[in-house]
Amino acid sequence: MINYEKFANSEIQNLISIQNKFKEIFKIDSYENWFFDGETEILRFYNSSEDEIFFKYITIGTYSLKSKNWMWSWFNDSSIEKSKEQTLKIRHFGIENKYSKLTQGTFPSDEYDGWDFLAIGLKTPGGIGVYKANSENLEKYMLLINVLDSKNSNEIKKFKQKKIDCNNHGVSKPAFVCQHLDLKKTKGFVEAFETFEGMDLEDDDDFQAWCNECEEVRKKYDGWNEESEKFAKIKLVCEKCYFELKKFNTTN
Ligand SMILES: [Zn+2]
Ligand SMILES: [Zn+2]
Incomplete structure (x- = not known):
């Protein structure tokens, strides 16, 4: 069995290559703004020039800049995001491999753990890219699951009133x-x-x-x-x- 550090390192390499392709295909760097909503679980990137793109996302966890603690989404009672159940897959993987960081609901952490966890999340539950959104004292680590067609989606209409x-x-x-x-x-x-x-x-x-x-x-x-x-x-x-x-x- 490979130790956790080695494993996480190789997954980070995988994340970098997936993320580079993701950014290129969807021109992520061309958007100035973003906004997300937990009820619809949609992340929007957009510009003043009306260019926009929508992704479905799963928040795998959050890092508190105040308490310096990581919290997995499956452990987070205040999260309303339905897909948080999906993050139990990462936990099960952690139990099988005895990777304790993947199995404890919350623990003292740093700004790097979250990226490792995203990299592991790209394997299961999966995703096409990742994003970290900052709000007051909280970093939110998201797996982006798929892109939404902006013309046909009722979800997007709902999201826009958020x-x-x-x-x-x-x-x-x-x-x-x-x-x-x-x-x-x-x-x-x-x-x-x-x-x-x-x-x-x-x-x-x-x-x-x-x-x-x-x-x-x-x-x-x-x-x-x-x-x-x-x-x-x-x-x-x-x-x-x-x-x-x-x-x-x-x-x-
Ligand atoms: Zn400033
Ligand atoms: Zn306020």
Whole structure:
């Protein structure tokens, strides 16, 4: 039997080659924005130019940046995602091979475990690519199962009316900010376009803001690209969080 580290390493190599092909085929890097919804289990990538693509996904687990703990989806009572049962396949595989990281519901972890788990998940339950979505203090590791036809799907219609369920504010519209913006220290607030609370947005627009430092990096790279996006590490927040952040970071 191969030990876990060796096994995970070889699966990561497999993930890299699958992911490179996936990105190329679906032109993933050409999309600036993303949004997901747990009830429909759909992840959307999109642009202001109205290009968009939809994937069905399975969240295999989450990593809390606050507690530094990994939690498998099958263990997560607060997750409403139906497909979380699918992640039990990874657990069974772990039991058979005595890989304890695959069998404990939650444990202290780091930013690398999740990628190993995605790589293993590509084998079972399977997928065509992977994605990590960031929200407040939480990283969500997703297997992308298949692409949805954007014209014929009722699911997509349902998805498009979706809102975010914020821990602090309840159900509200989604918004996006860089990883640095918080309510502790003023960091500036640069917006994609001028906003006010409660304003109506076009279908393909989102509230989007980043800090002064991100703006410097963005300018240096002549806009958003892989490098500047890596620095900003845009995360999902609710509309109310967004305007709290705006107020704090522009007036204090
Ligand atoms: Zn920033
Ligand atoms: Zn909120």
